Amino acid sequence: MVLLVEDDPSVREGLGLALRRQGHDVRAAGTGEEGVERLRESRPDIVVLDIMLPGIDGFETCRRMRSQAEVPIIMLTARGDDFDVVAGLEAGADDYVVKPVEPRVLEARIRAVLRRTVAEPSTVERHGSLVIDRAGLQVLKDDAQVALTPTELKLLLELSRTPGRVLTRQQILEAVWEHDYLGDSRLVDACVQRLRAKIEDVPSEPRYVHTVRGFGYRFGPR
C-alpha cells in the first residue's frame, strides 16, 4: 500500500490514478499532519511525500514518520533543487524523484525500494559486535536487534557481502537503489550516515563502514 502525501488535489488525484493502475493500493493525504496520522493507522509499505506542503513541511513530516516507523520514504522534490534534495535525504528519505515526475520513473523507484531483500540460506555472520543474519534478515548489535529501514538493511547486506573490498558509490547505487545510470551518489552518502548512526559506537569514527575518499565505501570491522 502506498501513502501519497501531496497538497495539490490534481497531482494527488493524477498520481493516485497512475499508481492504482500499476496495481498499488493508494491512500492519500493533503497535509503533513494528515500523512503522519494515516501512517499510524494504515501502516503503508511506502510513503510518497511532497516537499512543499502547507502546515508542517515535507522535511518535518519525514522526520516525524521516521521516528514512528522504518517505512521507506520517496520524496517528490523540485527538479534538481540541491538544497531540497540534501535536506530531504538528511530528514531520512530513502530516494527522491523530481517534479514534473514521470509515472514510469516513480513506479520504478517504488518497485526498487519495495523489492524485498532475498533471504539467503543459513548464513549468520559475526563482524565484531555486529551479527548479520542473512536468512532472518535482521541485524543484532551487542545482541540487541537494530531497527533498520529496508534500504539501510539492503545497504548493509551489500557492503558486508565482501568485507575489505571497496565498492564505488555507483556500484552501490545500482545494487541497492537499482538506479541504472548516473544515479545521485548523495543517496548513498546520506544512507551511510543513517546506517552509521545505528550500528557504529561513534558514528564519526566508524568501525564497520569506512569511507574511501574519492572511491566509495568499504566494510570491515577494525
Place this chain on the structure above:
Amino acid sequence: MRSLLRGLRPRLMAAFLLLTLLGAVAAAGASYATARNLLLEDAQDGFMNPLVKDVRDYAPKLTVPPAQQDLDEFASYLRGTAFVVYGGLRAHGGPDLSSTVPAEMRTALKSSRTVIWQRRTDLAEPYVVIGIPLLRADGSNTGVEVWAISSLGGPQRAIDSFAKAAWVGVSLVLPLALGLALFTARGVLRPVRRLGAAARALGSGRLDTRVDERGSDELSDLARTFNRAAEQLESSQAASRRFVADVSHELRTPLTAMNAVSAVLDEDAASLPPDTAVAARLVSTETRKLTRLVNDLMEISRFDEGRNVLELDEWDIGTAVRDCLAARGWTTSVQASLPDGVTGRVDRRRLDVIVANLVGNALKHGGAPVRITVRPGVIEVSDHGPGIPPDALPHIFDRFYKADTARSRSEGSGLGLAIAWENARLHGGTIEAANDPAGGAVFTLRLPW
C-alpha cells in the same frame, strides 16, 4: 590626415604643439623685431652721427657755389669716407657712389633739409645709404650733397644668431610640450579606455562589470553613470530571469498531474473512439514535450542564477561517452572512436548532458554517419549532413534558435545546444560549431580536464 587626428591623443598632442609653436613664435618674433631695430639703429647712428656732425662743422667754411677744389678739400676733411657732389661736380677722393645711390634718393635730397637714409638689401650684405644736404646758415639748401654708405653686415649677423637662438629655444620647448600633451592625454585616456573595456564587457554579457568611480571630475561622473546603468541592466535581467524561473516553477505542479494521467491516456487510447484516441495521444505527446521544455527552462534558469555547481571527479572519458551512447540506444547509430586511457577531471553527469545533446542534435539535424571522436582534452561530434548555414553559425548556441526556419517546432526544447554550451562553460571549456570543408557539421568540445 583626418584618420590620423581621430584619436583623442593625437588631437591633444597636435593642439599642444600648435599652441606652443604659436606662443614661442609670437614671443620670439616680437623680441626679434625689437632687437633688430635697436641693433640696426645703433649701428646706423654710430656711423651717421659723426658724419653729420663733420658735415655741419665744415658747412660755414665752404664757399658756395663751390669750385672743384673746394669740393676736394671738403671730401678730404671727411677723410674720404663720403661721396661729395655739387650739381655736375664731384669731389675727387672718397668712393664713387654715383651708380650706387638710387636716383629717387638723389631727387629727394635736392629738396630736403634733413638727412635722408635708406636701408637696402640689393647687395650681398645689407647696407644703409645716407644722404646729407649742406645747408646755409639760414637753413636753405646749398645744393652740395654728401653721400655715404655703411655696411650693416655686423649687426645683421648678430640678428641672425639671435634668430637662430630663438628657433633652438622653440625646438627645445616642443618636445616638452609633446611630453606634457602625452601626460595629459594619459590622464584622460586611461579612464576612457577603462570605460571602453567595461562597456565591451557589459556588451558581451558580463553585467556585473563596474568601473572605478573615485574622483570628482567629469570622467568620474561618467563612470558613476556607467555603473548606475550597469546596475539597472543587471537588475532588470535578473528580474526577467527570475520571471522565467518562477513561471517554470509554477508550471511544474500542473505538469506533474498531467504527466501522471497521460500514461493512462496512452494505454487506453486503443479502446477509445478514433477521434478521441487521436486527441488523447496528442495531449499525451504534447504533455511530454512540455515537460521536457519546462525541465530545460529550469536547467537554463539555474545556470543564469549561478546555482549549478560542478562535481568534478576523475573519469575515463571513453567509458563515459560509451555509457552515454548506450544509455540512449545510440551505440549502433553512432560511429565512436574512443581510445582507452583518456581520463579527465569532469562532472560526469554534465559531460553526459553535453555529449547527449551534441550527438542528439547531430542525429536529428545532420546526416548519417554521425561520428564521435575522443582525444585528450577534446571531444568531436561530426555528421555528414548539409552542414550549418553560415549565417546560422554565430547563433547556433542561442536559446530557441532554429537554423532551419522552415521547421516551426523541433522535437527538442530548442535549448539543448544552449544547455550543452552552459555545461561546457561551467567546466571552463568551450564548444565550437563549424562546417567540415568535406561536408557536414563539426561540434568540438574542449574541456580543461
